[in-house]
Amino acid sequence: xxxxxxxxxxxxxxxxxxxxxxxxxxxxxxxxxxxxxxxxxxxxxxxxxxxxxxxxxxxxxxxxxxxxxxxxxxxxxxxxxxxxxxxxxxxxxxxxxxxxxxxxxxxxxxxxxxxxxxxxxxxxxxxxxxxxxxxxxxxxxxxxxxxxxxxxxxxxxxxxxxxxxxxxxxxxxxxxxxxxxxxxxxxxxxxxxxxxxxxxxxxxxxxxxxxxxxxxxxxxxxxxxxxxxxxxxxxxxxxxxxxxxxxxxxxxxxxxxxxxxxxxxxxxxx
Amino acid sequence: xxxxxxxxxxxxxxxxxxxxxxxxxxxxxxxxxxxxxxxxxxxxxxxxxxxxxxxxxxxxxxxxxxxxxxxxxxxxxxxxxxxxxxxxxxxxxxxxxxxxxxxxxxxxxxxxxxxxxxxxxxxxxxxxxxxxxxxxxxxxxxxxxxxxxxxxxxxxxxxxxxxxxxxxxxxxxxxxxxxxxxxxxxxxxxxxxxxxxxxxxxxxxxxxxxxxxxxxxxxxxxxxxxxxxxx
Numbered sequence: 001x002x003x004x005x006x007x008x009x010x011x012x013x014x015x016x017x018x019x020x021x022x023x024x025x026x027x028x029x030x031x032x033x034x035x036x037x038x039x040x041x042x043x044x045x046x047x048x049x050x051x052x053x054x055x056x057x058x059x060x061x062x063x064x065x066x067x068x069x070x071x072x073x074x075x076x077x078x079x080x081x082x083x084x085x086x087x088x089x090x091x092x093x094x095x096x097x098x099x100x101x102x103x104x105x106x107x108x109x110x111x112x113x114x115x116x117x118x119x120x121x122x123x124x125x126x127x128x129x130x131x132x133x134x135x136x137x138x139x140x141x142x143x144x145x146x147x148x149x150x151x152x153x154x155x156x157x158x159x160x161x162x163x164x165x166x167x168x169x170x171x172x173x174x175x176x177x178x179x180x181x182x183x184x185x186x187x188x189x190x191x192x193x194x195x196x197x198x199x200x201x202x203x204x205x206x207x208x209x210x211x212x213x214x215x216x217x218x219x220x221x222x223x224x225x226x227x228x229x230x231x232x233x234x235x236x237x238x239x240x241x242x243x244x245x246x247x248x249x250x251x252x253x254x255x256x257x258x259x260x261x262x263x264x265x266x267x268x269x270x
Numbered sequence: 271x272x273x274x275x276x277x278x279x280x281x282x283x284x285x286x287x288x289x290x291x292x293x294x295x296x297x298x299x300x301x302x303x304x305x306x307x308x309x310x311x312x313x314x315x316x317x318x319x320x321x322x323x324x325x326x327x328x329x330x331x332x333x334x335x336x337x338x339x340x341x342x343x344x345x346x347x348x349x350x351x352x353x354x355x356x357x358x359x360x361x362x363x364x365x366x367x368x369x370x371x372x373x374x375x376x377x378x379x380x381x382x383x384x385x386x387x388x389x390x391x392x393x394x395x396x397x398x399x400x401x402x403x404x405x406x407x408x409x410x411x412x413x414x415x416x417x418x419x420x421x422x423x424x425x426x427x428x429x430x431x432x433x434x435x436x437x438x439x440x441x442x443x444x445x446x447x448x449x450x451x452x453x454x455x456x457x458x459x460x461x462x463x464x465x466x467x468x469x470x471x472x473x474x475x476x477x478x479x480x481x482x483x484x485x486x487x488x489x490x491x492x493x494x495x496x497x498x499x500x501x
Contacts, residue, residue: 036342129377130377196372218342230490233412240479256285265279268275
């Protein structure tokens with residue numbers, strides 16, 4: 001536990017330092033921060049500015065998104081048994097949260113099984129209508145892997161702590177994770193729903209050695225865009241754009257009658 | 271003045287009356303294209319009341335709101351949900367089967383092949399959702415199949431009823447609040463397909479003038495309706 005705590009302190013500091021570096025902060029432009037717990041068998045309590053924020057935060061849980069004004073936050077982490085937040089914290093870090101970013105902090109194991117936190121910036125760009133985004137993040141104590149959807153490899157040679165982003169038609173896919181270049185299944189198969197207009201972020205977590213490999217899913221919705229148009233007619237039966245034919249015919253007829261009347265009027269003796 | 275002269279004066283006057291009166295009368299009696307458009311705009315910008323109490327003020331320098339947590343397991347929170355199966359427009363004698371639709375290869379809204387059917391945009395809100403515009407679209411007509419389910423959509427008036435029957439036997443009732451028409455280049459697609467704002471349904475089809483050269487209508491017509499109760 002102590003070793004985990006030390007690693008997490010370091011990682012939190014590193015992670016936030018990464019974000020703290022750039023960007024002009026605007027007060028209206030809050031950051032969206034999500035925390036993913038991907039370390040098996042280690043429930044914790046997380047305190048922010050001294051207030052308990054994540055109570056009994058369980059492995060495999062996604063916390064957030066938390067909309068945070070840009071600024072400095074004190075983050076302390078205690079063992080799950082300590083709900084008072086007193087005594088010596090197992091983690092203490094000061095977090096500089098920059099404006100506007102959509103960030104996930106993943107607490108996970110490195111490829112060789114050491115606890116760490118990796119900050120990921122989430123791709124929240126708009127999707128074309130009908131499309132979904134699949135993001136796979138290798139955050140497990142395991143070697144390079146391939147990800148298959150319906151038996152077909154869609155991601156090859158992904159290593160910890162890297163990610164791969166794909167935009168796909170919205171669907172539910174049967175996905176599994178295999179050791180890179182093999183058909184040896186490491187995780188799954190599992191039915192993963194890729195919802196339209198949503199980023200589905202799949203974290204491979206746990207340890208191959210400890211047989212605790214698994215998946216954690218985070219979703220970010222609201223990335224949809226509208227269809228480009230509504231083409232709902234090809235017949236022309238409801239055409240009402242032009243002036244109907246009987247209008248100009250009536251006008252013409254009226255003018256002919258008026259002209260004829262006027263001519264006869266002019267040529268008729270008083 | 272002779273009786274003959276009088277006759278020709280009357281004839282001339284009648285001719286002028288017809289030449290002017292017919293086009294004026296036509297333009298005055300044709301139905302308005304847009305009715306209560308501002309209602310639809312207001313609905314789209316409304317924020318439905320949150321179910322939780324307003325947060326209390328805090329003296330903390332940087333207040334930290336409570337953090338929602340989700341089960342990150344695969345498939346968590348999923349499950350079968352009802353989809354619209356039938357649309358009824360009693361004032362137009364329309365009762366159509368509804369099928370879920372997405373987008374075509376161009377990114378345009380998919381419209382059911384069968385013009386008697388109505389499509390429900392399955393990526394957007396469902397009937398009964400607390401927020402957003404549930405979009406149902408149908409053909410006004412097609413060159414091959416003739417008149418479509420939404421041939422008379424432009425005849426719907428504020429107050430007319432709309433009924434959606436779900437695949438699970440549920441019924442959602444609505445009341446028309448606006449009808450709008452725009453040239454296709456000016457259609458507020460982001461408002462029609464909005465997944466936020468007040469709960470509402472939007473019925474969409476084509477209208478306006480028809481261009482033979484591209485076999486397409488020049489306008490879109492949208493009717494907005496709001497829920498009146500669920501049973």
